[in-house]
Amino acid sequence: MADKLIIFDTTLRDGEQSPGASMTKDEKIRIAKQLERLKVDVIEAGFAAASPGDFEAIKAISATIKDSTICSLSRANDRDIARAAEALQAAQRKRIHTFIATSPLHMEKKLRMSPDQVLEQAIQAVRYARQFTDDVEFSPEDGSRSEMDFLCRVIEAVIKEGATTINFADTVGYGVPELYGNMLKSLRERIPNSDKAIWSVHCHNDLGMAVANSLAGVMIGGARQVECTINGLGERAGNTALEEIVMAVRTRKDYFNLDLGIDASQIVPASKLVSQITGFAVQPNKAVVGANAFAHASGIHQDGILKARDTYEIMRAEDVGWSANKIVLGKLSGRNAFKQRLEELGIELESEAEVNAAFARFKELADRKSEIFDEDILALVSDEEHAN
């Protein structure tokens, strides 16, 4: 049987850390409901101790969502953890996610703590969080720039205290797929109790490798949870894009051999909702959810698609929630695609000679205009009729 890959969505927490993407409580509830329709396994609803607004949003989401586990982030201290637990009280399934930085740079310059102090604080935090729930996640922040020996000590200790998920954070997007995946693999091999926890990947996109790093963490490192956001929203250059992970694992099941609980047909509605609420437009060529992700402009491709969609489509637009794929008529389009659009518009030209004449006019127009819309074709054909 294939393993399950847990999808942990952090659009409402790390996604909101994207400058300009802050959301109101009601907007967060709308997104949480859509994430539940999408059937994500875990929704990180916010960072309870960060602000009263975050606390209230987590509380409301906990009371509303039934099917996904609700999670709050907290630093590794009692106050944050207690606040997270309070916000999560009404949740049917709750997770506390606590973190502390483990890289030499962060410990020395940011935390001003010794490695031993960090280790002790991580242990105390997980022990305290376990008083509220048996679902506790621990993240070594800046994990990918941390020293292996120290990471092993910290992770072994927090698993002993009852951490059930270990999230290997590539906080600044420094990872390279093979290195990141191997680091994770080596941690799992070296830590004696590593099989007592589920391993997770959390990657940022500073070098454009968040999705590749996450997938390497899964395939090389054995992670079984991916942390991601809708549209790849997130701090700086963003986080791993949920839609890309889900469709890669689904489309290449032959390679990944992992099961997902996700309803992929809810991906595009989720993308549009997040874009509309945050005001962050999705780039047209964005994988899966971009307006051009299933649009075909070249004549050769259009001809192939009209004969068999698999020729130039590895996924179906309809499977991810688009109403259909799109043949974009323009100067590269061929006669077949043009004729097909005439049929779709209910235009019946009397003879092949008329189709040829209309097609010639279409080509002339297409040289002047980058995309030909249905209205253009209707005008072009009525000009044709008037000319006859």
Ligand code: KIV
């Ligand atoms: O990027 C990061 O390190 C985080 C942690 C809090 C998991 O978002």
Ligand code: ZN
């Ligand atoms: Zn992050």
